[in-house]
Amino acid sequence: MSDTPTPTDSTPHGSPVPTDVPPDAVVATCPYCDRPFPSDHLRALHLGERHAARLSDRERDAFERAEETEVDDLFVYHLKVVSLIVLVVMGLSYVYAFALV
Numbered sequence: 001m002s003d004t005p006t007p008t009d010s011t012p013h014g015s016p017v018p019t020d021v022p023p024d025a026v027v028a029t030c031p032y033c034d035r036p037f038p039s040d041h042l043r044a045l046h047l048g049e050r051h052a053a054r055l056s057d058r059e060r061d062a063f064e065r066a067e068e069t070e071v072d073d074l075f076v077y078h079l080k081v082v083s084l085i086v087l088v089v090m091g092l093s094y095v096y097a098f099a100l101v
Contacts, residue, residue: 041066 027036028043032051037043048063
């Protein structure tokens with residue numbers, strides 16, 4: 001791996017993404033564009049999003065599992081955010097109703 005970004009290592013806007021990988025590090029790499037990833041989970045998501053037409057059955061299964069995990073994690077995050085918003089609103093209502101009156 002080189003320390004310079006390859007043409008495929010870019011954001012949606014086309015700017016390069018730095019991909020510094022120490023020479024002795026073991027990383028998951030994309031078999032199609034050689035982009036390094038810190039985990040197999042992120043590699044599977046990349047394969048499904050960038051190389052969907054070329055995936056093997058095993059890679060497609062890994063992508064579907066990774067995508068399901070991402071959806072579950074996002075749902076839990078949304079629950080936490082909504083809970084925090086409810087707590088803040090209730091706290092402000094309490095302060096307004098009892099402390100300021």
